[in-house]
Amino acid sequence: MxxxxxxxxxxxxxxxxxxxxxxxxxxxxxxxxxxxxxxxxxxxxxxxxxxxxxxxxxxxxxxxxxxxxxxxxxxxxxxxxxxxxxxxxxxxxxxxxxxxxxRADMLYRRWPGFTVHQDSEGRFLATLSEVQEVPDGAQITRCDDVMLSVRLDRDLAPVSWNPDVPHRKGRLAPELFFLGMDVEPPASCEVVVDGVVQPVDLAWRPLPREEALEKISLARGANTPPFGVRSVSGVWFVSMPHMGDVPEDFFTDLEASRDRLREASHVVLDMRGNGGGNSQHGARVLSILYGEDAVGAIVGSFDWTVDWRASPGNLAELRKQTFRGEQFFDDMAASIEAGRPFHRTSQPPTATAEPGAASPFSGKVFALTDGACASACLDFMDVALRLPGVTHIGLPTSADAVYIDNRSERLPSGLSVISFGMKVYRNRVRANNEYYTPSLRWPGGLMTDEAVAAWVKELN
Incomplete structure (x- = not known):
């Protein structure tokens, strides 16, 4: 078989x-x-x-x-x-x-032994290559006489790219060479090596799905650090690669290192690879470093008012969250009964962030992001960039819609589940699909600790 x-x-x-x-x-x-x-x-x-x-x-x-x-x-x-x-x-x-x-997926993808990434000039360059005729760095212009830019716009952008976040489009490039087993792949590509254009026949072969996803991440230049507080060439990194299940030892080490960090010449709040999780973890990091009063004043200056979509399905899901209390459920039920589209939970600002407050750090503090920063990572940036003396460096973040607090429903075929938000932030400090652009942009290349440390020491 x-x-x-x-x-x-x-x-x-x-x-x-x-x-x-x-x-x-x-x-x-x-x-x-x-x-x-x-x-x-x-x-x-x-x-x-x-x-x-x-x-x-x-x-x-x-x-x-x-x-x-x-x-x-x-x-x-x-x-x-x-x-x-x-x-x-x-x-x-x-x-x-x-x-x-x-709920059903192929265990394998197929690839031709290389993929591509897109450089700052929009060229598609080979990477992770195991094919002699396609060395890393070679330019791939077209496959089966279709330009790669056309393939990206036709096959990937409509299913994965949000035009409100234009810089994210190039991150799709590595997926061009990881296809489903039921997709007809291109037979050959045009490759430019040392200025010479040559056709290369492709030999597609199966690859386990998880390995394919790992290669896509590597091709995007991902260099996700472990949790930790460490010094690299005199630059201190506070690395938080996600905000999911954060080890308690990380917070313990951070508290023990606080005085040393405040005296350091360069400190990097390292969000490489951080796609989100629980925003309380990010707030805890900043509170340890800057104090609960400073962080609380900023968070308290935000308007957290939300409108919940009033529907029987949403109410049934929310009733599982007993911490909300019966009054919330009764009020939402009343909105449904009255035919109102929303049930509002008002939470206006309760504090005023003090402008011009002094930083507790004697040196420079940088918040470093790559293209992965989303969800709770963006919540972290909402606060960090309002703290005194913090400079955003790296690459533009991702972005979030103002709709959140998800629940799920299974679709009739049983092949998929849809997840969607039940509430909308009305006055969020960050607008719908707004992203953060760094004050100082990463010059290019893999964001290794050593490369970031060398770069940071040159920044003014």
């Missing part, structure tokens, strides 16, 4: 397991259509954007995106087609908190 047959049998078995006998009788086109309609209905009934007077684009896309998706669904003939159809719809809302969670 060939590898390809085993993979597709695995997909079929997964679908059967999830859908019972119905899956075998339902073509991909029909499954895409029913799940698209379900996506539309779930979001219409439960997402705050569907009734948000401040975001008319969201409401237009509910209808326009569904119409376009139904046209795409007509041609769906594989799992990849099904998923692409749904992703185009969800991505079109420009809300990073609307996302699909697959």
């Amino acid at each position: 060939s590898f390809h047959i085993r993979v597709f049998q695995g997909i079929a078995l997964s679908c059967c397991t999830l859908l019972g006998g119905y899956a075998m009788a339902t073509p991909w086109s029909d499954m895409a259509k029913q799940d698209l309609q379900a996506l539309h209905d779930i979001l219409s009934e439960n997402h705050p954007g569907a009734v948000d007077e401040e975001n008319t684009r969201f409401r237009r896309w509910l209808a326009d995106g569904l119409e376009a998706g139904m046209r795409d669904a007509e041609a769906a003939a594989s799992l990849s087609d099904y998923r692409t159809t749904l992703l185009k719809y969800t991505n079109g809302f420009r809300d990073n908190h609307i996302f699909l969670v697959p």
Whole structure:
């Protein structure tokens, strides 16, 4: 039995397991259509954007995106087609908190032994190459006579890129050479080596999904540090690669190092690789370094007022969160009964951040980000950049929509789960899909500790 047959049998078995006998009788086109309609209905009934007077684009896309998706669904003939159809719809809302969670996926991708990254001039350069004819750094211009820029715009941008965050588009480039097993790959590419253009036939081969994801991350230049407080060539790093399950030892070490950090000539608040988690962890780091009063004054100066989408489905989910209290549930139920689209929870500013306060640090303090900074990492930056003497360096961050506090629903096919926000921030300090641009931009190359330390010591 060939590898390809085993993979597709695995997909079929997964679908059967999830859908019972119905899956075998339902073509991909029909499954895409029913799940698209379900996506539309779930979001219409439960997402705050569907009734948000401040975001008319969201409401237009509910209808326009569904119409376009139904046209795409007509041609769906594989799992990849099904998923692409749904992703185009969800991505079109420009809300990073609307996302699909697959319940059936291929265990393998395929690649030709190399991939690409996009440089500052927009060129697609080979990286991670295991192919002699395609050395690292060689320029790949086109495959099967289609420019790579066209492939990126056609195949990847519609499902993964938010045009409100333009600098994120180039991060998609490595995915061009990691394809689903049911996608027809290009047969050859045009490669430029030392100014000489030559065609190279591609030999695609399977790669475990997790290994493919790791290679994509490496091709993007990811250099995620471990948690820790350490000195590299005289520059101190406070590294926090995520805000999920943060080890308590990290906070203990940070408290023990506080006086030394405050006396250091250069301190880097290192957010490389940090895609978010629990924002309380970031606030705790800043409170240890700057004091609870300083951080509390900044956080207290923010307006945390939110509107919850008033719907029976959302209320049922929120009732599982008993800490909210019966009054909250009663008020939301009353909004639903009265036909009001939202239940508001007002939380206006309670403090005023003191302008011009002195920094407790005698040296320079930098907040370092790469393109991964999102969600709770952005919450961290909201506060850090308002503390005295902190300079943002590195690369522009990602961005967040103002819709948050997610819940999930399974789609009719059983192949996917949709996750979406139930509330909208009304006066968030950072606007919808706003990102942070560093005052001092990383000059390029891999962000290793040594390279960052050498660069930081040259900054004024």
